[in-house]
Amino acid sequence: MVNVGSDKPNIRQVATIAGVSHMTVSRVLNDHPNIKPDTKRRVLEAIEELDYRPNMVARALATQRTRRIGVIVESAVAHGPTSILRAVELSARAAGYSVTPIALHEGDALSPQEAVDNLVTQGVDALCVIAPRSSSVAALRRIAITVPMLVVKADADPTFLTVSIDQHAGTTLVVDHLVALGHRDILHLAGPLDWLDARARERAFHSRAKSWGIRERPIVVGDWSADFAYDFAKGLTRLPDYTAIFAANDDMAIGLIHGLHDRGFEVPTDLSVVGFDDVPLARHFLPPLTTVRQDFGALGGAVVEMLRAAIEGRDIPALTRIPTELVARASSAAPRESR
Template identity: 40%
Template sequence: MITQVAKDQPEPATEPATAPVPGAAAVPAPRRTQRVSMAHVARLAGVSSQTVSRVSNGHPGVGEETRSQVLTAMKQLGYRPNSAARALKRGEFRTIGVILFTLATTGNVRTLEAIAASAASEGYAITLIPVSAPTQDGVRGAFTRLGELAVDAAIVIMEVSLTDVEVLPLPPHVQVVVADSNAGDRYSVVDTDQAGGTREAVQHLLDLGHRTVWHISGPPESFAAQRRVRAWRTTLEEAGREVPPMAAGDWSAESGYRAGLLLARNPECTAVFAANDQMALGLLRALHEAGKSVPGDVSVVGFDDIPEAGSFPPPLTTVHQDFAEVGRRCVAGVLRKMREQHAPERGTTLVPTHMVIRESTAPPPRG
């Protein structure tokens, strides 16, 4: 037997009425195809839309009971504030752009990680803007894309010196902090104390009794590598020591290995300062293959103190740089610029380094 439903019989409701928050009147729930609005929350909570807005924006001028009532209604309805509309109304997007040349280096990755964590703790998101090439055109292109995005500020993590870039198309409202580079007097800079860390590394080897210190440098276009080369040379000159020929690397373990094969042939080389830990790792391999003992024949110091440095064979003496602190100070710097109305400060903030002495350094061999 087939039972027909009369055409004029009312269809069952597709959505039940929403159970009200205690103290508020019952209201129909929005249909599934309808976006939950602030007005829906206000009706369910029994308050005004203005009160919902104040709770949504974290405004302190709402009583705890009312705030709890509004939050319960938001949860019950699945309401999510329209962040885009709020951004347009406030004139800010709560987003920080990060212009970055490469993610291939340990320092950049760890600094970016700290920036993301610090920004999130302040209620900001980050937008990553890669540089297509380490050239003036590549840098300008990244800044042009920055101006097309909804960001309030920018942090620049750049291998090259920004003083080499003549014109940067930067929107006037976007505040900028530069990490580990040189921006002249145009922007604030947060940098690791490259020179101080290098001086400490070289002096450590000289204090052990080594006559001089060889160096495997980073790539010539890198600002950090240039600073370390200058500090290495200056420290030796001030100590009245010979400055040996420099071996050029590119931050990779493979480049440290190639340089190490050449240094291993030189019997006068008893101490090497590598500009980063990855190149020091390649150097250790080359010395091992050449039958050289570390530190018995050659002492090795790196720079970075990557998490694996203590597990190198032997554990690596290195310069520790605080990437997390660099990232935190970059975020704090751009937020301070955004919040202060007076002219933003410029100049460089140096984050200190310190030596971590392990088993890869010792006095030179006798005789």
């Protein structure tokens, strides 16, 4: 054991314990690709033994990097964007990066240009946009951005790096689940179609429904909120012809169930309801909600890994789509006429 006395441990003490040069320790700290696994292991073990914390200011000066990722979040109060931001923060921290977020809200005076300018002036190494609207992406295309930028969206993009949860696959799971139960007339309560995730789910719903020969029915466009869905359900004057509703997120699905109950209809006896997200309360609602679970942790890891590769000049990973999982609970059942 090296005696470090009362002073904080330094890079040369780490090098002594690991049996390498201080330059090798520096390369490990900066994720240099040409380090042997055994050498990297010894250095990391020495860092842990000494509880060494590198001088981030000195590292930034040496590498011209701040190890900071700027994140622009649309509607940071919603479950999905909040969960993605948290996952990005955790993954970034594990990789030795920090995250500086800025939230954009509809009607907010802060523009995408101002958000980018704010983050770039803080010296971020890369930018990420979470839960974007198509209007925001269009605005970002007109901005000269000098650092790597990633947009969390389903489709590849010629301007930005992209990564996403597989919205198409998740929606396909919903339609297939309802069809397997016997439903052939399904209403889709979509999110705002300026939101890329809402648009992806709406397109996937129509595509899969068409492949099953399900009746073509106009969608209802909501605003992601439980209040909108509650008001829609309370506005029904009679039991509708459709036998199931696919809501584009769990908040709207829960609002639907509440509104249908107050209108005198039972879920799933009269109508099945399926959501998307698997929010923590979904399993505890009455009836417990059938929904699509999104792996936000895996998405956060993919975002950080792709941005790190771009920052560090490594090969960019291929477009990643994170798999989804259908969680079947009591809010979906066979249609009423087949019982």
